Structures are given as C-alpha cells and as structure tokens.
Amino acid sequence: MRADRLVATVLLLQARGRATAAEVAGELEVSVATARRDLEALSSAGVPVYAQAGRGGGWSLLGGARTDLTGLTSTEATALFLLAGPAASVAPPVRSALRKLVGALPDTFRADAEAAADAVVVDAARWGARDRERPATVDALQDAVVRRRKVEMVYEGRDHRRSHRVVDPWGLVDKDDVWYLVAGTEDGQRTFRVDRMVTVTVTGEVAHRPDGFELSREWGRVVDEMEQRRSMLSATVLIAARLSPILRDRFGRHGEEIGIADDGRARVRVAAPTPVSIAQELAGWGAAVEVVEPESVRAELARLGAELVARNRLR
Secondary structure (H helix, E strand, O other): OHHHHHHHHHHHHHHHOEEOHHHHHHHHOOOHHHHHHHHHHHHHOOOOEEEEOOOOOEEEEHHHOOOHHHOOOHHHHHHHHHHHHHHHOOOHHHHHHHHHHHHHOOHHHHHHHHHHHOOOOOOOOOOOOOOOOOOOOHHHHHHHHHHOEEEEEEEEOOOOOEEEEEEEEEEEEEEOOEEEEEEEEOOEEEEEEHHHEEEEEEEEEEOOOOOOOOHHHHHHHHHHHHHHHHOOEEEEEEEOHHHHHHHHHHHHHHEEEEEEOOOOOEEEEEEEOOHHHHHHHHHOOHHHEEEEEOHHHHHHHHHHHHHHHHHOOOO
C-alpha cells in the first residue's frame, strides 16, 4: 500500500539523514520513478522533505526533523522484534516490514533488534499433532475488519445446518490455532468459527463498530461464558499423587487438586459439560482413577467399560 511506503520512506530518511531516490527505491523494493513520486508527494503534503541537487545530494528531512514512529528505546525495539519475529518466517509482509523497520532504527539498536527477530520460533502444534492450516478466508476477514466493511457469508452450525448471514466484523481471534470472528448481527454480538464459514464475501457496505469496543475485553467475556458451559458438572476422583499433575493438565482449568485422601492418593475435582464427557476423559486411565462422586459419572464410566469389554473380548 502506498501509505505504508510513505511512512517507510520517512523512517528511512530519519535513520540515514539523506538518501537518493535510487537508494530509497532499492530499500523499499520499488522503481526509482515510484520512489521519486513518493518523495515529491511527501513534500507536497507538507512533510519537511527536500531535495538537494549535485554531488553528494539527495533527499533529507529539513532540519533533522523526526517522527515519533521510531521514538523507541533499545528495550522497546528488542521487545517488538521478539514479538513479531516468529511471524516473519511464515508471513512475507511481516518479514518485509521488519526489514524496513530495522533500516529505520538508530545504528545502536539494529544489532539487538536483528538478533531478537531470529531469537524465537513458535511451534504451536503439540507433540504428535498435525499443524492446523490457517483458513484461507482469514485474510479477507482481516481486510474487512480493518476497512470496516460488512461481510456476507454462508455459515454451517454445529448441527450442520447452513444459514446466510450479513455481519459487521469487529475483530478476529486466534485461539489454539482455531480462528474466531467476533461480529455484530441483527441479534447482537455473536462469535463465529472461521472454519465453519462455507463462503465469505467482503461487501462494499460500511460496517458499524460500537464506540468503545475493545476486542480483548469482549473476547475475555466470551471465554468466561464458554468455560462456564464447559464446567457445568464436576466430579471428584482419587488418583496416585504422582499422576495428579498429569490428570489436571488433561482437564486444564477444569482440573483442581483439593486434598489428599487417607491412603495418600490425591483428591482431584474435574469438570465438563456432561457425565459422559467426564467419563470419556477418565476411561483411558483404567484402574488408576476412582470416581468418588457423582453416581452419574460412575455409571457412565461403568457403561463405557462394559462396551469396551464386549466389543474387544478375546476370541
């Protein structure tokens, strides 16, 4: 986008003091003619950029003018590159942006910033798990959020029924490699799984976003509501103390050690939406776990055990 180039041009001039149109073109990977037009556009718009002809000339910021865009401390610059660096390996635009920002940083910051960009690799897949592919529609939805354009989509619900919707996109969330769209609808705020969107079309109609809307705050509320639904039923189980951390990790925030039994086993409270949900999670532990209560979970666990025996009896 041209706006990005104009900002990058100002940052480049700020870092170097003076640069020719050819140098700007080489740094920003555009033609010399395009770089010259951008420099002239900045000057016409009132940015204190001027050209000096002759040997050793070029374009400069008048009087060493500065922009706040690189008013970063060394610590801030390093933190920025630590955060953005991992994304650069899979997102060419991020890699390009980091390269331009490095060029605009003061010399004393560049070495640490470049090292920080390569210091962290994020591998989101669990051991033995396949990487989830980012839905192709994410880029279109991001564009709709940024440009505030309504989105028309065909959405498939959990019951596999499809519906046609037109929504105001307010923000995207990537949670454990599953993407969600927080949007406004005729019925109020709703959250949609992006991988259930059959078709997505960004319209030319302007989307409405409520004043004061904060995506992080609203997503926190969505998470709280969902976790409450996921923990509607709790059960108390006994398990060897050494295995307690593993069991609690399996249940995440819905697993809590609440004491030690007389025989030394850990007493753990686990939660899930239904008795069968808890029983299915515990079935793989075999005799290592004992359900104290409720009876509904014990019954489901016994039923699952009987089914396994019947289906897998040795012949």
